[in-house]
Amino acid sequence: MNHKGDFLSLLRHADILIDDTEVDSEMSEVNLTTERDLFGATPKPIRDALRLTSKGKTINGTTLEIPEATTVVAMRYQNGIIIAGDRRATAGTAVVHDRAEKVLPIDSHSVLAISGAPATAYEIARVLKHSFQYFRRSQLQELSVEGKLRTLSRLIRDNLPLAMQGIGAVIPIFALYSPQTDESENGGKIYFYDALGAHFENVDFATTGSGSIWIRGVLRYLDRWGDTRLEDMDQRMATITILRLLDTASEYDAATSGYNAKAEIFPTVKTITHQGIDTLSGDFLKDCYVEAT
Amino acid sequence: MRDLPYRWIEAIQDRRDYIEDQLRLGSPVVGLPYEKGSLLLTVTKGAQKIFEVHDRIALSAIGHPADIERLRMLVTDTASVQAFQSATEDVNLHRLTHYVLAHTFKQAFEAIVGEAYIIKMLLVEIGNGDAKTQFTHINYDGNVNVHHESAVIGGTSEIENAMQNYLTNEQSDTETDLATTIQLALKTWAVGRVLSQRFEEAEDDTDVTEEQIDEIIKSELDEGEIEVGILDDSLSADTKFRILSQDEIQDLTNK
Numbered sequence: 001m002n003h004k005g006d007f008l009s010l011l012r013h014a015d016i017l018i019d020d021t022e023v024d025s026e027m028s029e030v031n032l033t034t035e036r037d038l039f040g041a042t043p044k045p046i047r048d049a050l051r052l053t054s055k056g057k058t059i060n061g062t063t064l065e066i067p068e069a070t071t072v073v074a075m076r077y078q079n080g081i082i083i084a085g086d087r088r089a090t091a092g093t094a095v096v097h098d099r100a101e102k103v104l105p106i107d108s109h110s111v112l113a114i115s116g117a118p119a120t121a122y123e124i125a126r127v128l129k130h131s132f133q134y135f136r137r138s139q140l141q142e143l144s145v146e147g148k149l150r151t152l153s154r155l156i157r158d159n160l161p162l163a164m165q166g167i168g169a170v171i172p173i174f175a176l177y178s179p180q181t182d183e184s185e186n187g188g189k190i191y192f193y194d195a196l197g198a199h200f201e202n203v204d205f206a207t208t209g210s211g212s213i214w215i216r217g218v219l220r221y222l223d224r225w226g227d228t229r230l231e232d233m234d235q236r237m238a239t240i241t242i243l244r245l246l247d248t249a250s251e252y253d254a255a256t257s258g259y260n261a262k263a264e265i266f267p268t269v270k271t272i273t274h275q276g277i278d279t280l281s282g283d284f285l286k287d288c289y290v291e292a293t
Numbered sequence: 294m295r296d297l298p299y300r301w302i303e304a305i306q307d308r309r310d311y312i313e314d315q316l317r318l319g320s321p322v323v324g325l326p327y328e329k330g331s332l333l334l335t336v337t338k339g340a341q342k343i344f345e346v347h348d349r350i351a352l353s354a355i356g357h358p359a360d361i362e363r364l365r366m367l368v369t370d371t372a373s374v375q376a377f378q379s380a381t382e383d384v385n386l387h388r389l390t391h392y393v394l395a396h397t398f399k400q401a402f403e404a405i406v407g408e409a410y411i412i413k414m415l416l417v418e419i420g421n422g423d424a425k426t427q428f429t430h431i432n433y434d435g436n437v438n439v440h441h442e443s444a445v446i447g448g449t450s451e452i453e454n455a456m457q458n459y460l461t462n463e464q465s466d467t468e469t470d471l472a473t474t475i476q477l478a479l480k481t482w483a484v485g486r487v488l489s490q491r492f493e494e495a496e497d498d499t500d501v502t503e504e505q506i507d508e509i510i511k512s513e514l515d516e517g518e519i520e521v522g523i524l525d526d527s528l529s530a531d532t533k534f535r536i537l538s539q540d541e542i543q544d545l546t547n548k
Contacts, residue, residue: 002366007373014374108530126377133532134373137345138366276530 005139007131071211071249071256072113077238080273081175081188088257103268110176115209120168157197177272211249211256240292304405319355321447321485324428327474330524334478336517343522345534347372356412386418399435413446419524447485455499456485472548
């Protein structure tokens with residue numbers, strides 16, 4: 001059977017992925033008409049999932065403690081994109097992990113930064129990575145930027161039943177660098193998704209997760225009135241700025257971690273440039289922290 | 294027909310003759326290791342002939358383009374599903390050849406009422422950890438031969454033997470750089486191409502001189518172009534496969 005490069009079609013054909021229509025009706029049962037928010041735009045279950053309540057979610061009489069919460073941030077700088085995430089995973093008020101990776105390389109020039117339930121987010125990242133690879137290997141060409149964006153949209157939309165239950169919402173940032181761009185220009189692009197799968201291009205920066213509300217305004221201020229615009233920053237200045245932003249988020253959001261000097265646990269910081277993805281080393285980040293604080 | 298063993302054997306022999314006749318003029322493929330991984334080289338007149346199967350596995354083939362495409366997709370799909378279902382480390386060439394490709398080839402070849410695959414396939418997997426680099430040659434009848442030093446596919450077994458003999462004489466004991474390895478692979482390909490043309494003219498001499506090699510490379514490159522796929526273990530990405538650009542190939546062959 002020819003799947004025309006569609007990895008999800010291949011998985012369905014191999015009976016690995018069940019069809020949307022086969023999703024357990026009890027799990028996907030959602031009343032969209034009740035308890036809407038002030039503007040009536042966001043169904044309450046999604047809003048609750050994003051609000052990240054401090055107690056476990058009760059489903060069918062069982063209380064689940066689901067690790068969640070985050071701050072991830074991406075911004076365009078001189079050479080491309082710099083993208084970072086804190087390392088904390090929480091379930092309610094408990095810190096369940098302090099070395100979580102939330103900035104995940106998908107292919108040679110694209111990265112997914114995740115916020116929300118890690119189990120769902122990691123699976124979305126895994127399917128996305130395999131989808132891009134399968135398209136390239138089977139169709140003998142890279143998937144286009146628009147094709148990549150739509151694949152991620154589809155995965156987020158397919159996750160809607162879990163998101164509506166309040167146990168699996170994922171709100172990612174997808175950042176990529178178009179290698180076809182002339183080296184004299186910045187080919188970096190940042191996309192933000194909502195829980196229903198719509199994507200929007202954020203020209204200069206994007207942030208998501210529970211700590212993002214504390215730094216979105218700062219990003220806007222820096223980009224508009226800072227001494228150096230975000231896009232004009234070199235790698236060191238961009239790194240220092242992004243570390244300060246995460247530090248600010250961790251100051252006000254209990255679900256976001258800062259820099260743990262004793263254990264030397266740094267946020268994950270990656271750059272995406274014409275040359276590909278680079279993970280900034282602990283030594284470099286340590287050096288930047290000295291200047292940042 | 295299976296009730297009459299003689300007729301079945303005769304039908305199989307007819308099928309073998311037909312397939313070998315179809316494969317005889319195929320452009321050979323050479324697989325060699327180099328200091329950072331392995332490469333596959335051939336000369337084509339347009340259509341791509343070297344493909345990525347998975348992170349550390351590549352393939353090339355000679356035969357009917359529709360059969361190559363069908364079997365390429367079979368092995369690519371199988372590897373992709375396996376990698377997703379368990380892990381990319383669980384995808385290996387041994388499983389793909391012995392549990393997917395070999396019996397598919399054999400079944401099609403021996404089912405004399407159906408269509409056989411007109412194909413010879415060469416796959417390469419670069420070693421990971423203690424595992425050795427492996428070149429696997431699969432014949433249209435499902436026969437599998439595994440090599441660790443080098444491998445070739447050509448139109449007939451005589452062509453393949455002559456190419457392999459040339460490699461045995463010329464190949465260095467130590468791993469060479471990419472440029473040197475490409476130049477050796479191209480000359481080995483040329484040996485196969487000279488013999489392919491010579492056998493077509495019913496000559497059976499298998500000696501090929503350096504002048505004949507240079508001459509055939511020059512004449513074939515007027516219409517075709519060299520295609521090289523490498524599995525470069527020094528790449529930091531999970532995927533080690535890369536098709537070299539024509540500019541890169543030109544630089545490397547002129548060194």
